[in-house]
Structures are given as structure tokens and as C-alpha cells.
Amino acid sequence: MKKIADNEIRWGVLGVGNVCEVKSAPAMQLIPNSKIVAVMRRNGEKVKDYASRHQISKWYTHAQELINDPEVNAIYIATPPNVHLELCTLAAKAGKPVYVEKPMARTFSECQKMIEICEQYNVPLYVAYYRRRLPHFMKIKELIDSDAIGSVRTVHIDLKQALLPGLVAGSDENWRIDPEIAGGGYFFDLASHQLDLLDFFFGPITQASGYCSNQGKAYRAEDIVVGNFVFENGVLGTGNWCFTSAEIATIDQIIIYGNKGKISFETFGKGEFLMEVDGKKTERFSFELPKHIQQPLIETIIGDLLGTDNCPSTGVSGARTNWVMDELTKRRIG
Structure with a gap:
């Protein structure tokens, strides 16, 4: 894949909404050999305000104009999933590496097309599954790989939230429950992080099979998903997700x-987890999380583009998560 030749990543950001306020984009201004040179949003007033507040000199209201900017040599797609394929295609054709928000797209099929277009134009493709580089999850992987809890048998996900999940980032409009925009409901937004994290671990x-339903009837997308899955290494897993639970x-x-033991943790909580091993005292591990939560992953992307590091979250790994979600939700009931 083509790397950046001039030793500086000059980002153009498409869709400067909520995720770009603290989680991601500000880190691009802090990492050596990286800066944001242009941002885009369809609403001119909002994109101008974002550029002013974040000291970015250029802003656009059309994606193609930003992608065509000769100063921009890498693209960050921070839009909802329904336009990820379209924008990835435009960036790849312009020969510019792509970093795309999660979930990677609405469907596994769209992910495959994104991979194909980036391969065709020889540009790298990265996905914002940033938990792969958060310190507590890296420690969990280290403990698993060192057999700290022995041979892993099973893994179980339990995520239940009230009708308005406290885990969901604020936005101008709740596109996360519109299947035409998001691919599904809160399951696609939140469970994607969990399933990708397990891909990182194991x-x-x-193999994956599941059922989903819209029990609460509060919106069109599924609000409950149950399923089971098998990892390539033989570990078995189950998941139970409900987004209309009691508080x-x-x-x-x-x-x-x-x-020999077990490890338990929250996906969306503090940088903490517990390890319990037969015959030993329970251990609590605690790590400080970065202010800009995507910064450790973005550092690996910049290193990868400059030839000094490898990014653990690519289009290929991101697409696998979409495949699992497709498999878990294709059997609908009710």
C-alpha cells in the first residue's frame, strides 16, 4: 500500500460532528507529523464555527472539494455509515488514505466494496475501532495470551440499556436508530465495538447465528439481539443486547x-477490569484513559502511513465485525 512520502500527515476531515469535538480530530493536531488542514460539513454555518473554534484555516461544504484540496493527503470520514462507501470511493480514487468511523459501513457487502476500491487504487484503509489500543484492553489481551486465566473456554457479552442509552454520544439528530443511515439500531453502534474487541482478543x-426483534416499537430498527458465535481458535461466545430494558x-x-479463572470488564466504562484466578486473590487493574480517546489508535495510523508502525484496525478487520452483525441480525422475529 502507498505510504505518505513527505513525512507529514495533512488530514482532511469529512463530517465534523460530535465525534470530532473531543474523541478524535483534536488528537490529529497533537501527534507529531500530523495536522488537520481542512474540514467539511454540509451546513456552512456549523463547519465554519468548527473550523474557527479548532483553529483550522480551510473549510468546505462539499466532500469532493475537500478531497481535491492538494494540501490534504489523508482523509478521515467521520460521517454516519450510509455515506462511508461513497466517500471512501472518492478518497481512494484521489489516491488518499482513508480513516473511517465505525461501524465501517451499513453492511458487510458495503465493507467489501470499500476494501476493493482501496486495493484497486493502492491506498490504506483504517477503521476507528480505537479500543484495540486502549491500555486496559491491551493488558487484557496480554493476560489472555500469557494464559493468566488458563485456556479460554467461553466469552459472554451482556449489554442492556434503557430506551435512551446513556452510552450513546449526543448528536444533532438520532440517526443511530435509522437502519437506512446506520445499518441497524443501537446494536450496530455499540455492539460493533464489543465484537471488534473480541476479534482483537481471539x-x-x-460462525455466528442469532435472532433480533423490535419489541419496544419505539423506532424502526431492532432493539433486541441475542446470538452465539465461534472463533477461529475454538473459543465459543454468546451475546445478549437489549436497548429497551428497565433502568x-x-x-x-x-x-x-x-x-483457571475469569476476566470481567465494561466495554464503555472506565479503564478498569477484574481478574479472578483459582486459589488467588481477586486482582483489580486500573488504567488512565486518554482525553482524546482515539489518540492511541490514530498514532498507529500515522506511524503506519510513515512506515514506522502498524495499525491494528484495518478495513479487513473492520469488515469482519460487520459480517458478524449481519449474521446475528438476519433472523428476525416478531
Whole structure:
């Protein structure tokens, strides 16, 4: 894949909404050999305001204009998923590497097309599954790989939220529950992080089956998903996601069971987790999380583009998560 030759990543950001305020884009201004040179949003007043507040000199209201800017040599797509394929295609044809928000697209088929177009034009493709580089999750992977809980047998996801999930980032309009924009409902927005994280821990999921339904009837997308899956390495897993639970039932928990112990953690909480091993005291691990939560992953992208590092979240790995979500939600009931 083509790398950046002039030792500086000059980002153009498409869709400067909520995620770009703290989570992602500001980190691009802090990392050595990286800066944002242009931003885009269809609303001229809002994109001008964003550019002014973040000291960015150029702004656009049309994606193609930003992509054509000769100063821009890498593209960050921070829009909802329904335009990821279209914008990725435009960026790839312009020969500019792509960093795209998660989920990678609405469907596995769209992900495949994104991979193909980037391969055709020889540009790298990265996906914003930034938990792969957060310190507590890297520590969990280290413990798994070192057999700290023995041979892993099963992993179980339990995510239940009330009708307005506290885990969802604020936005101008709630596109996350419009299947035509998001691909599905909150499951696609939140469970994608969890499934990608398990891919990071254990490798690809090769079999998946599930059921979904819209029980609450509060919006068109599914609001409950249950399923099971098998990893390439033989680990078995289950998931139970519900987004119309009682507030008292709210839970965010993943438990990994080995033949000597277990590890339990929240996907969306603090940088903490517990490890319990037979015959030993329970250990609590705690790590400070970065202010700009995507910064560690973005650092690997910049390193990858400059030839000094490797990014662990690519189009290929991101597409695998979409495949699993497609498999878990294709059997609808109710």
C-alpha cells in the first residue's frame, strides 16, 4: 500500500460532528507529523464555527472539494455509515488514505466494496475501532495470551440499556436508530465495538447465528439481539443486547472464562477490569484513559502511513465485525 512520502500527515476531515469535538480530530493536531488542514460539513454555518473554534484555516461544504484540496493527503470520514462507501470511493480514487468511523459501513457487502476500491487504487484503509489500543484492553489481551486465566473456554457479552442509552454520544439528530443511515439500531453502534474487541482478543469469528426483534416499537430498527458465535481458535461466545430494558437492569459487561479463572470488564466504562484466578486473590487493574480517546489508535495510523508502525484496525478487520452483525441480525422475529 502507498505510504505518505513527505513525512507529514495533512488530514482532511469529512463530517465534523460530535465525534470530532473531543474523541478524535483534536488528537490529529497533537501527534507529531500530523495536522488537520481542512474540514467539511454540509451546513456552512456549523463547519465554519468548527473550523474557527479548532483553529483550522480551510473549510468546505462539499466532500469532493475537500478531497481535491492538494494540501490534504489523508482523509478521515467521520460521517454516519450510509455515506462511508461513497466517500471512501472518492478518497481512494484521489489516491488518499482513508480513516473511517465505525461501524465501517451499513453492511458487510458495503465493507467489501470499500476494501476493493482501496486495493484497486493502492491506498490504506483504517477503521476507528480505537479500543484495540486502549491500555486496559491491551493488558487484557496480554493476560489472555500469557494464559493468566488458563485456556479460554467461553466469552459472554451482556449489554442492556434503557430506551435512551446513556452510552450513546449526543448528536444533532438520532440517526443511530435509522437502519437506512446506520445499518441497524443501537446494536450496530455499540455492539460493533464489543465484537471488534473480541476479534482483537481471539481472532476472527467464523460462525455466528442469532435472532433480533423490535419489541419496544419505539423506532424502526431492532432493539433486541441475542446470538452465539465461534472463533477461529475454538473459543465459543454468546451475546445478549437489549436497548429497551428497565433502568435498574442496565448492564455493560463482558466475561471471559478460562479453565483457571475469569476476566470481567465494561466495554464503555472506565479503564478498569477484574481478574479472578483459582486459589488467588481477586486482582483489580486500573488504567488512565486518554482525553482524546482515539489518540492511541490514530498514532498507529500515522506511524503506519510513515512506515514506522502498524495499525491494528484495518478495513479487513473492520469488515469482519460487520459480517458478524449481519449474521446475528438476519433472523428476525416478531
